Amino acid sequence: MTIPTFDRKFKVTDEKSDPDLNKEFKSLVLKGRDQLSQYAAQMDLLFSETFAPSTIRWSLLESWLLYNPETEPIGVLVWKDQVLVAAGLLALQHKWGFCRIAKIGVEGEPYCLPAQDHLSGNLLGEGLINALRSIKKPWFLYLTDLPDTDPVANSINIRLKLNKLSILSKKSIYTYSPQLWFDRSNGLNRYLSHDTRSVVVEAENKIKDAGLTLDMQWSSEPCEIEKSLDEIIHVHHESNRLKAGLAILDELSEAALFRETVLNHAKAARIRLLTLRINGSLAAFSIGVLDRDMLWIYANLASPEWLRYSPGMIINAEIVRSAYSDPSIKGVNWGAGLERSKMNGNVRLIPSIKLMGWSSWPTRLAWLGGRKMKRALPFTNFIGAGRNRKKNAGNDQS
Numbered sequence: 001m002t003i004p005t006f007d008r009k010f011k012v013t014d015e016k017s018d019p020d021l022n023k024e025f026k027s028l029v030l031k032g033r034d035q036l037s038q039y040a041a042q043m044d045l046l047f048s049e050t051f052a053p054s055t056i057r058w059s060l061l062e063s064w065l066l067y068n069p070e071t072e073p074i075g076v077l078v079w080k081d082q083v084l085v086a087a088g089l090l091a092l093q094h095k096w097g098f099c100r101i102a103k104i105g106v107e108g109e110p111y112c113l114p115a116q117d118h119l120s121g122n123l124l125g126e127g128l129i130n131a132l133r134s135i136k137k138p139w140f141l142y143l144t145d146l147p148d149t150d151p152v153a154n155s156i157n158i159r160l161k162l163n164k165l166s167i168l169s170k171k172s173i174y175t176y177s178p179q180l181w182f183d184r185s186n187g188l189n190r191y192l193s194h195d196t197r198s199v200v201v202e203a204e205n206k207i208k209d210a211g212l213t214l215d216m217q218w219s220s221e222p223c224e225i226e227k228s229l230d231e232i233i234h235v236h237h238e239s240n241r242l243k244a245g246l247a248i249l250d251e252l253s254e255a256a257l258f259r260e261t262v263l264n265h266a267k268a269a270r271i272r273l274l275t276l277r278i279n280g281s282l283a284a285f286s287i288g289v290l291d292r293d294m295l296w297i298y299a300n301l302a303s304p305e306w307l308r309y310s311p312g313m314i315i316n317a318e319i320v321r322s323a324y325s326d327p328s329i330k331g332v333n334w335g336a337g338l339e340r341s342k343m344n345g346n347v348r349l350i351p352s353i354k355l356m357g358w359s360s361w362p363t364r365l366a367w368l369g370g371r372k373m374k375r376a377l378p379f380t381n382f383i384g385a386g387r388n389r390k391k392n393a394g395n396d397q398s
Contacts, residue, residue: 025085025120027127030075033065039077042084046114053110054291059264061089061104067257073104076127078120086115086124088152090143092135098363099139101132108336110296110352111145113152125155132359140367141357145336148174148351160357176349178342179294180320181331188324191345192317200317203310212279212309216318219273222266228275229259231282232299239301258299265289265298274322276315284311286319293330295323300335316341 030036036043040058047056065073071091078086093100103111113128115121132139141160146153180191189197207214219225233249236258240247249255265271272288272295283306287299297319302312323329334342336352358364 024080025123026079027123028077028079029127029131030077031072033062033073036073036075036089037062039075039084043077043087043089046084046087046116050112050114050116051292052112052114054265054268054270054289054296055105055109056112056114057264057268060261063257063260063264064105065091067253067260071104074131076124076131078115078124078127080116080120085117085120086113086152088113088124088128090128094137097137098366099135099137101139101141101143103143103145107144109145109298110291111143112147112150115152118151121151122155125152125159128152128156129159135359138363138366139359140363141355143355145175145352146355148353150353153353153355156357157355174351174353175336176338176351177336178334178338178347179331179350180323180334180345181348182324182329184324184327186346188321191320191324193344196313196317196344199310199313203314207278207309210309213277214314215277215280216315217275217277218322219275220266220269220271222263222271225266225271225273226263228273228282228285229262232285232287233258235282235285235301235303236299238304242304262287262298274315274318276311276318278306278309278311281305283309284315286315288319288323288332290329291333293328294333295319295329295331296333297335312341316344320345 028039030039037058040062044058046052047058061073065071068091071093073089073091075087075089077084089104091102091104093102105111113121113124115124132141141156143153143156182191204214219228233255236249237247240249249258262271270290272290274286274288275282276284282303284302285300286297288295289298290296300312300315300319302315320332323332333350334347338349358367
């Protein structure tokens with residue numbers, strides 16, 4: 001099988017292999033969703049074999065691209081002996097004469113640049129840098145949510161640093177996901193603190209004393225999950241409006257993407273939906289995604305109408321109890337962010353990195369100037385802060 005490559009302008013050439021790479025490897029640079037989709041099966045196999053996060057599957061990435069048409073995807077794929085061994089997928093957004101390069105997907109959700117080994121990862125990093133250099137306008141690289149041990153990110157960073165174009169400082173690169181890693185010899189109470197258990201008992205008694213009924217149900221069937229989505233989206237709306245004054249799901253496209261993302265995971269048998277109803281009304285929900293042997297909490301919110309009964313605390317405790325009782329699950333990943341409610345029990349803070357780079361020093365200075373101007377404008381600060389919160393709101397343990 002002959003794998004074509006693309007030149008620096010992304011035009012197809014007749015070369016059989018990229019001369020910049022080792023002779024036993026072949027590479028392909030792709031531009032656009034249609035080109036990438038031709039290799040979907042190979043990419044999904046690579047994602048599975050390299051234990052990429054469950055957020056990195058072509059059906060999910062393609063959905064995000066469809067709902068974000070202003071972005072243009074590119075991908076660098078690397079083969080060894082006709083087997084795909086590395087893939088780096090990025091999203092380009094052109095605005096104000098600049099090109100912003102980021103991950104495909106929502107900031108705050110796990111991401112990586114999959115590679116079978118360090119050699120293929122190094123070659124992928126080199127290929128991605130070459131692809132960035134072919135962009136004919138000033139660019140800004142902003143890659144988030146990468147594992148702190150990602151060899152491809154390290155390869156990219158080394159090449160950027162050689163040109164003094166990257167920033168990688170401890171103050172700016174690390175974000176953390178609180179996680180519970182179960183050692184079942186320690187007992188459940190190590191992961192559910194005494195204070196948490198007391199609050200849950202008090203909340204359940206309060207509901208009972210008010211003459212209300214409490215019902216919690218787990219669902220994993222796609223049809224059952226789909227039936228609950230209208231109520232879930234309503235609670236998502238109301239909870240985020242209460243916290244931030246705006247909600248990402250107010251935008252029809254974002255609500256549609258949320259729905260499609262959940263259903264994509266459900267059809268792949270990865271969703272574990274927990275609902276808590278008080279007198280039949282949805283008071284809180286948790287959408288957990290099976291990510292290998294961890295339960296990643298994709299969305300977890302409580303209705304403002306029922307906050308006086310602490311439904312979020314009740315549902316969080318049930319998540320831990322249920323996951324602990326399932327021997328196939330090794331822990332709970334509460335998602336990015338250090339909210340107080342995620343810190344209960346014996347949590348570990350798992351780091352991810354942010355990689356930033358610029359096409360030139362003037363580009364970097366222009367970016368810094370634009371950032372200062374944005375911070376000086378109260379309205380744009382409000383909108384920007386709201387957008388950051390609302391994108392992460394699905395992981396807020398209210």
